[in-house]
Amino acid sequence: FPVTILVYLQDLYLTRLVTSNGNINIKAQDVITVDQISAAGALAGQVQLNSEKADIQRSGSSQADHNIVVKYLTLNAATGIGSSNQAISTQINDLAASSSSKGIYLNQHGNLTLKDVITPAEIKLNITNGGLVGANAALLKANQATVNAQGSISNLNTLVDRLNVATTQGDIIVREVDGLSRVDAKTLKGNIQLSSDAADIVTGK
Numbered sequence: 001f002p003v004t005i006l007v008y009l010q011d012l013y014l015t016r017l018v019t020s021n022g023n024i025n026i027k028a029q030d031v032i033t034v035d036q037i038s039a040a041g042a043l044a045g046q047v048q049l050n051s052e053k054a055d056i057q058r059s060g061s062s063q064a065d066h067n068i069v070v071k072y073l074t075l076n077a078a079t080g081i082g083s084s085n086q087a088i089s090t091q092i093n094d095l096a097a098s099s100s101s102k103g104i105y106l107n108q109h110g111n112l113t114l115k116d117v118i119t120p121a122e123i124k125l126n127i128t129n130g131g132l133v134g135a136n137a138a139l140l141k142a143n144q145a146t147v148n149a150q151g152s153i154s155n156l157n158t159l160v161d162r163l164n165v166a167t168t169q170g171d172i173i174v175r176e177v178d179g180l181s182r183v184d185a186k187t188l189k190g191n192i193q194l195s196s197d198a199a200d201i202v203t204g205k
Helices: none
Strands: 003-006 011-014 017-019 024-028 031-034 037-039 046-051 056-058 072-077 088-091 094-099 104-109 112-118 122-128 132-134 144-149 153-159 162-167 172-176 180-187 192-196 201-203
Touching: 011 024, 024 031, 031 046, 037 046, 056 088, 094 104, 112 122, 144 153, 153 162, 162 172, 172 180, 180 192, 192 201
Parallel strands: 003 024, 011 031, 017 037, 024 046, 031 056, 046 072, 072 094, 088 104, 094 112, 104 122, 112 132, 122 144, 132 153, 144 162, 153 172, 162 180, 172 192, 180 201
Antiparallel strands: none
């Protein structure tokens, strides 16, 4: 059964929210602080978090290995998702995320399918024990983006000014929509393929 929670409070602190047979939908006007959320484990279920006027952040006191465990995750915020020194930790299959301002910072465990991830600021995505594949027609859009993985990075469509992408093993395949003022791409074992629909790609030195 679905679990739907609509909240209109100044702040919302999610210490532990778990359902073994359903979905979780959270909407708040202000800050959503996440400690531990799980919906039907990592094999099923959907979690949607929406902060209409503020950010979605990881609890500073969280001891959880993964703040969010679910198959499908959607995050929408006005002023950022995670932070550069306090990324939200996930164990998910599919990700869609947007921030109207400020950055998006996530640490993912396991393989990830990337849907639209959009912000006018910065995206930092670190993946352990897995790689990344972009969903068909999905777009990673930001001023600058960093993607680190431990598996292949493929079908990644970007609209960014600067891109840093690296993996410990596997190929890297990136298609940029409108050129890159700078790209740094590195794989320890595999091939790198970069393409642009328009404008130039300037590689780092």
